[in-house]
Amino acid sequence: MPVGPYQSPLAFISDAELDAYHEAQPVDYQAAPQPAGLRLRGVEKRFGDNPVLRGLDLDVPAGQFLAIVGKSGCGKSTLLRLLVGLDEPTGGRIEFVDEEGEAVEPNSRIVFQEPRLLPWFSVADNVAVGLGDGVPRAFGRREAERALAGVQLSEKAKDWPSKLSGGQRQRVALARALVSRPGLLALDEPLGALDALTRIGMQNLVTDVWRELGFTAVLVTHDVAEAVHLADRVIVLDEGRISLDLEIPRDQPRRHGDPVLAELEGRLLDTILGKA
Amino acid sequence: MTTVDTFTDGHPLRRSGSQSRSVGGKGLAAPAISPLVGEMPGRAEGGNVSRNSASAEVAEGASPRSVSFADISPTRGEITRSASDRSRAVLAAFGRFLPFLLPVTLVILWQAGSSFGLISDRIMPSPAAVVAAFWERLFSGELARDVGVSGARALSGLLIGGSIGFLLGIANGVSKLSEQLTDTTLQMLRTIPHLAMIPLVILWFGIGEEAKLFLTSLGVLFPIYLNTYHGVKNVDRDLIEMGRIYGMSGWSLFRKVIFPGALPSIFVGLRYALGIMWLTLIVSESIAANSGIGYMANTAREFMMTDVVVLALVIYAVLGKLADVIARTLERAALSWNPAYQR
Incomplete structure (x- = not known):
């Protein structure tokens, strides 16, 4: 679930280095x-x-x-x-x-009724939160952009969450949940x-x-x-x-x-x- | 419709685009999305955008009344609009000047009163005399030295007291143990007016720099402590839970969630502390000092130089305002995400 430790302290890394980083991940983002x-x-x-659940048996097939x-x-x-x-x-x-x-x-990831976005992070950075800690910023941005495209919000990547409508915020929350490829x-x-x-x-x-x-x-x-x-x-x-x-x-x-x-x-x- | 491409040519979340999978054993291929999906959000946004841009154009046309008039009769609307443009510019200039109207009038009256001998020099020097005293001290270098000394005292007090208050506020906001250990004590100390400690402080430190530093630090400590503590306590619990779900803990949770969440409140504490900082400094420089603005004012009192006394007051006012402007600029820069600080 959490992405592996990040070695390079460089904020700016080349596409080739990013690809190499990609390859080294335990989760296959591709x-x-x-x-x-x-x-x-x-x-x-x-x-x-107070019993809330009383002996549930349930099988849910994958997918x-x-x-x-x-x-x-x-x-x-x-x-x-x-x-x-x-x-x-x-x-x-x-x-x-x-x-x-x-x-x-x-x-596993969860999306709540409230989007729970960090108001001090841009939309893209909020989505990158979904990748876990210690992920290089450029990598987070790249994955966030793809996840945002998946929820049709690419054009809002640089905005503050406060600029979005309720439905758009919930789409960002969905992108944040999906960016780490949850099963x-x-x-x-x-x-x-x-x-x-x-x-x-x-x-x-x-x-x-x-x-x-x-x-x-x-x-x-x-x-x-x-x-x-x-x-x-x-x-x-x-x-x-x-x-x-x-x-x-x-x-x-x-x-x-x-x-x-x-x-x-x-x-x-x-x-x-x-x-x- | 880019949205349809996104989903049929391989979802952007899955770049290498392996073929659509059958899900749940039902063998669902991914056909083109129903038109509703692709267009619903797009259309709704398009509508919003055009409405917004329309209202933006309306807003550019000066006062609402002239705009509605222009909408009804376009030919006359041009005239109304340019006329109201000019009147709006005049209004804006006037609006900018308005806050200074009262002080400028007062200074003019004051100068007139002094020039006609209505106000005695021994009670109140004329503004011109204050300006003259300012020039004289500026060129002799005394002013720079005194302001520098006072500024350094104020800043070091703020730095020491502010850091202690900030760290205690964070610690007590985050840790239950630390809160139980220190919060009650701090709340008790807080109720003592820090200037009431002057006799004791003089006994402890004498009348040197330490006494001033101690008093200023003590003064700024509590507002920063209280507001930091309050800010940390009031960070949205749901956001903290979210952070934990996404694997944040310790330092990263603090850096990404708790500190930014508490920042608006910390800035309130800082601005409040700046006021207390100057107040404490003035008082402690008046007790005993051989440099600084307070010293300048006190020496001038002994020689009945009212112009220098008033100059000291003006400098305090300017420094206080300057500190507040800096704090507000920092605040606006750091909280630009917050709709309340967006212009």
Whole structure:
């Protein structure tokens, strides 16, 4: 995950040196990331006496786009924080596996509802933060520019984050998460604070980068329509347990207003609201 | 539509562009993006840009009223616009002069009062006499020496007290242990007016440079400590969590997140400390000194040279303003990312 130690103290290095640096990296920035699947066995999390997750079993194949929906307080954000290592489970275990089911070291990243950009760094430098510490500046800039092109924000590379709109800031946060080639991308309601039209644009962007790069994506959202539109598979969490596990049998790109998706959305809502 | 190229010819995140992979075993090739994706953000931004440039043109046309008039009848709009351009320039010049109106008027009145004998020289010298005293001391070299000595005292006090305050503020903001050890003590010391320590300071250090340095350092320590501490404590916790997620720790977390986040508050402390620095210096130079501006003023008092006394006051005012201008320039340069400091 973190990039290896940087030897040269030079701020300005030639393209050839940069390429050599590239070659020496443990992460291959040129290639698509190695997606990391998930294997959860009896995962529990309690805060004091209050159990939030009660023995979750879940298999997520590498490269899948999984959405987790549920009421507030159902434990979905807690689960996401466990997946990216922000918290430790109090019981059970979480394993990361590759496409063949072999254990792998995950490079996991998370995008929050708020972009959490450093206001004193330019957009490009904010993206370069995603490469970890000790990366030469020129290398960071080069990677940041490519990541920004991927979220269609190249022209904003030198701006302060305060100059950007909410949707653009969230795209920068996405570029920062993607620049280090994560095998697992966790999205914690990343579109929750955006207006309806920006949101549709962002949903399509997320779908596109996921299809292009092939990482495993885990999206937490309270918006069932968004979950159905983006994900391969949707699970409903209820009081720390999985109460519904649904495949979405539709290829991307999906149309808004597809009747099959609408029907699935209805079923999910019924489950969440307890009518099923 | 460059956006479509980006994604179909190999994503820019993946430069060597290996072929689109099938994802999740579903065999999805990457077809051209739905038109919605490519155009949605682009179109929205395009709209914004044209609206912005339109409003920029509007803004160039002087006062809003003349612009709306110009929009309605373009032929007469030209005339209105150039006329209002001129009146706007006059207004701008007037606006720049306005802050100086009151002091200049006062000086003129003061000079007139002195010239007509309404104000006694023994109470208040005329501005012309102050200027004369300034020239005289400037050429004799006394002025440069006194200002230099006072400036060096002020700066070294700021440097010593400011560094201690800054380091304590950072340490107590970052470390719980350090906070528990020293914060209560500092808060207690802070409530003692530092000038109240003068008798004790004289007993400790006599009346030499050490006493002045000690008092100035003590004076600037607390505002810088408090504001640094407050700034560090108020750095957005979410940003710190983000930094940790991306592998920052220790020095890099401090350099990239905590220090820049605390900087606006540190500058408030610095500007506040500059005021205290001059105040303390004036007081301590008045107690006892054989050089410096305070010494100059005190010697002049003994000889009833009111012009030199007033000159000393003016120099203090100029130095104080100068320090503040420097601090503000630094502030604006260092905080250019902050919308509040962007012009």
